[in-house]
Amino acid sequence: MDRRDFLKITGAGLGSLTIPSIYGRAVAAEVLLTKIDVATKKRLADVALHAAKSGGASYCDVRIGRYLRQFVITREDKVQNVVNTESSGIGIRVIAKGSWGFAATSDLSNEAVAKAAGEAIAIAKANARLRTEPVQLAPTKGVGEVSWTTPIIKNAMEVPLKDKVDLLLGVNAAAMQAGASFINSILFLVNEQKYFASTDGSYIDQDVHRIWAPMQVTAVDQKTGKFRIRAGLSAPRGMGFEYLDGKAEDKITLPGGAVVYRDSYDMKEDAIAAAKQAKEKLTAQSVKPGKYDLMLDPSHLWLTIHESVGHPTELDRVLGYEANYAGTSFATIDKWKSKDFKYGSDKVTIFADKVQKGTLGAVGYDDEGIKTQRWDLIKDGVLVNYQVIRDQAHILGLKESQGCCYADNWSSVQFQRMANVSLAPGKDKLSPDDMIKNIENGIYIVGDGSFSIDQQRYNAQFGGQLFYEIKNGKVTQPLEDVAYQIRTPEFWNSCAAVCDQGDFRFGGSFFDGKGQPGQVSAVSHGSSTARFNGANVINTARSLG
């Protein structure tokens, strides 16, 4: 989510509060605790599968989904809004005459479900006329009746609203007491209850949970007319409310003094730090543009990985299916086929997965019923693989899908979405304290900021939240107005060191957009702190006169 979306959600920008319609209908909080029973879902799924087969479909999958969201939105001492939404219905996808068709309905009666299956077949047959070759699905064996649940400790939907409001207002009060001029804080809670069934013989029931607690703390100096914002250093996670426990063992103090978080988050502590740091940013030294060695904390590096590795290795982009919107990719098939395209230095091994515990992408099975897994995208610097779904696997000569299929709602058609994409930790023992010692002239960046990348993922520019000057192995002072520009392969080839497993942490995107009509997905990116030599740093300060 960028600042524009944040402003929309918090109502701090132009236009009143609007929750995108994708989030479903507003409901009472107690509705968030109920579920549709599995037997009912199986019966409905069988109605759809039967209707599709008898209507001439060669393949059919059915997703019965109940998507629950709760947003608690506050500023300073006020609750601006509490929104509970529910969206449930069934999406039916078929292959008929070699072409895909999809239809969805919120009416869960047998008649409506059978009718939707018929509509999906009609659409498939209509689309078949304009298709050049039939859909090829990588084979998969049905898994029978199975289930999977995000391993949460505290179901966030069961935590009373009062506790959530008290938490956020407590966080806000602490920030204001520490000198903030303003604070906006939010809780986003998601529960996807997803049932998948297919003509391959799978009946998969999944209960997926996600949480995000972003904030923005602003310091204003009216005398100079300057203001600065420090956003929170939390990560959205595939966890329950236990993420907000803020355990002592999850806190890490970095060289320079910033505190970051591993697998649980102390929101109040971070709000207090944010208030102080936002004020410091008002008077910090403006960066001198030029070449610097960058030391990038995982709270920052996740977004660079997301934009410059995650997106360009999505096979649908590589092939041209996203050419009109998100774009294509520089990581073309010929580069992969060459088996020696140096995407990065030999320190760079980047893997995709949908299995790491506590991540946004973790599920048991994807939205076409494929068991999730982990695989390398870049091995010792060389591009070795992409992210694919069932109808793409044959293009790479793969025998099975990697399980990257996702739809953001029952009413959206599933398509290829990014798996978690993470930078593997360095093999040699190396902490951030060790890493900084060898940097003569560098900048240490903590937290994600502004981001922008071209439609083939070559040229990117990133900001951050906290910037520290490094001189001769030590943090010397905070900096401001910092952004760096990269050309993706040069940037990853300049990677000189990656800290070890002990420093490995996750960041992530809660609302990653793709497709027309647009869909969102949530994805995590793990890394340890990494060093990149000789990056181009620009100064972003301007004068409006």
Next chain:
Amino acid sequence: MSMYTEQEAKAILDKAIKASKADQCTATLTGASGGNIRYALNSVSTSGYVSDADLAIEVAFGKRIGTATINAFDDKSIEAVVRRAEELAQLAPENPEFVPAIEKQTYKPTGTFIGKTAAVTPEYRAQVAADCIEPCRKDKLVAAGFFTDTQNFAAIANSKGNFGYQTATGMDFTCTVRTGDGHGSGWVARNLADIGKFDAKSDIKTAIQKAKGSADAKALEPGKYTVIMEPAATAGLISFMMFGFDARQADEGRSFLSKKGGGNKLGEKLFDERVTLYADPWDAEAAVLPWDNDGLARERMPIITKGKVDFLQYSRYWAQKQGKKAIGQPGNLIMVGGDKSTMDLVKGTKKGVLVTRTWYIRLVDPQTVLLTGLTRDGTFYIENGEIKYPIKNFRFNESPAIMLNNIEEIGKPVRVGDDESPFVMMIPPMKVRDFTFSSLSDAV
């Protein structure tokens, strides 16, 4: 069914308001039907049709507000959704920024509904795709595009006797054409109220010409250039700037329109005097609903007049607190221009860069509205009034607040769609000096 007549909508809203026992009740009924078709690699990839309607009820007991929505409209469902909103309101904390429901408004209808646009069929959508794909196949080019059309209605009412109903239609079309070898890329977009004015067969020629003309681009040094920005290239920058026009943010000292020492810059001349921007819900080409999200009646109003800031957006709460009158928020942005086309502006340019569109625009510094983003799908070098050769794409770091002070010439406004903007926009092509390109991109 998702489209209701005024009479049907009013009957539903009246029932809801009558059912409410709260201190006040606002009911909104909206419905939309829309189709789309998506294609890539010269082949249709997905197409769909979505139809839905929603009744939203907001009630208040004192300063406690509750909201609930439903998509069933029988008497029992209406009663249930009102009760649910009331239950939520009783449980909600008091909102210190509560503002009572709006008084009865007078809405003068706007021309948002065009019959032809409402009558689009699946065959029409398929033909749009075919009109783009066929010439590209013949020319060994690759088309990827998206066409979407919608018809919708909105009806609002509250317990103070306010009522409004209106129907609307819309369409949006974008198509990217790439050369078979991936060395060239062109783009065309149309966002129109009246589909009768849309001609995919003709529009696709623009994208084809740009794709062929942009192949094998030369690299220019980054730096400050005179640019001819097509309307789509500046629309995103201007609509981004509007986020800074929130009065509360400006008064709180966190907008580029905040004043040093406190207060805001309303009334100050901050832009070139040729910059005039206004909102007009009745504009023939860019009509929007005659009320805003709060139901307040929209008016024709100046935003920037001859470079002077004439408007800041006051929420109803902030207006009340600051002793201002709350007025309907703009739904469109119309920039005044001249009669010249983009190519007329090119003809009058000695040296410069023509930018078809900008992409992935993000805020770098809210203090100055510094934005970064890239050119895409057709960037050309201009010399002595002619397009000389294609050039590689640039990343820019520029503030619209600076750009709108460096105007050389303004052309004729056209309607522009932007999926990241809440506004319907009429934006002219512009010739701007000293536009800051900070690095090169290899992306085609």
